[in-house]
Amino acid sequence: MGNSFEGKTAFVTGGSRGIGRQIAERFASEGANVAIIDVNEEALQTAQEEMAGKGYSIYTRNASVTDKEQIEQAMKEVFERFGSIDVLVNNAGVIRDNMLFKMTDEDWLTVTDVHLKGAFYATRAAQQYMTQNKYGRIINISSTSALGNRGQANYATAKAGLQGFTKTLAIELGKYGITANAVAPGFIETDMTKATAERIGVPFEELVKASVSAIPVGRSGKPEDIANAVAFFADERSSFVSGQVLYVAGGPKN
Structure with a gap:
């Protein structure tokens, strides 16, 4: 890899595993200082040790995106340590899948809080540093489920909301040199899709095979596929996007 992000600081929520971890690794491998927050202490510790072992400049903090004070404190610490917050990736997410008639209040609120409240808190905290610097890249991780998906009324609503949030950020923050974009993954092999297989009672390999049969490029997605898209939006050269x-x-979505 080159050093496209040398001297930049990337803040990744939910960055200790899966897509978030791959995104953090991508930024770090291209010279960025990387900050990760997550609620999974064990995975966070592993990420810290492994990335530091590779010589990457890494900050980690056990924090929830749904806690405003924790987010603001983490942003402050990252800014004080690295001198800027240039890229924010709102990746933290959870699923609580169920058909609507079985979905509980807690299922709904947990998902919308993490995805929507979390992205709001993190973005509001980050933008004050970005506007001062007249530079920033905000990338929200949405999903093809934003277009609607059986058993995911909560998740689909949250992901669709993130897309509206993204477009509004682009309008409001563009004059400060800040872009806002969203990446919407399709089927990606992660712990989250493994949990989906478990929920519907099929072996993960069967879920992958069934998903691939409907994907035009003929393969399932990997976390690095999402990291590639995030890196494009985060690049300085993508300022007009x-x-x-x-x-x-792996194919078009309506």
């Missing part, structure tokens, strides 16, 4: 939603799903 803002308010966009990129579906990374």
Whole structure:
């Protein structure tokens, strides 16, 4: 890899595993200082040790995106340590899948809080540093489920909301040199899709096979596919790309 992000600081929420971890690794491998917050202490510790072992400049903090004070404190510490916050990736997410008639209040609120409240808190905290610096890249991780998906009324609503949030950020923050875009993954092999297989009672390999049969490029997605899209939006050279939603799903989505 080159050093496209040398001297930049990337803040990744939910960055200790899966897509978030791959995104953090991508930024670090290209010279960025990387900050990761997560609620999974064990995975966070592993990420810290492994990335530091590679010589990467890494900050980690056990924090929830749904806690405003924790987010603001983490942003402050990252800014004080590295001198800037240049890229924010709102990746933290959870699923609580169920058909609507079985979905509980807690299922709904947990998902919308993490995805929507979390992205709001993190973005509001980050933008004050970005506007001062007249530079920033905000990338929200949405999903093809934003277009609707059986058993995911909560998740689909949250991901669709993130797309509206993205477009509004692009309008409001563009004059400060800040772009805002969203990446919407299709089927990606992660712990989250493994949990989906478990929920519906099929072996993960069967879920992958069934998903691939409907993907035009003939393969499932990997976390690095999403990291590639995020890196494109985060690049300094992508300054004329803002308010966009990129579906990374191995084929077109309506």
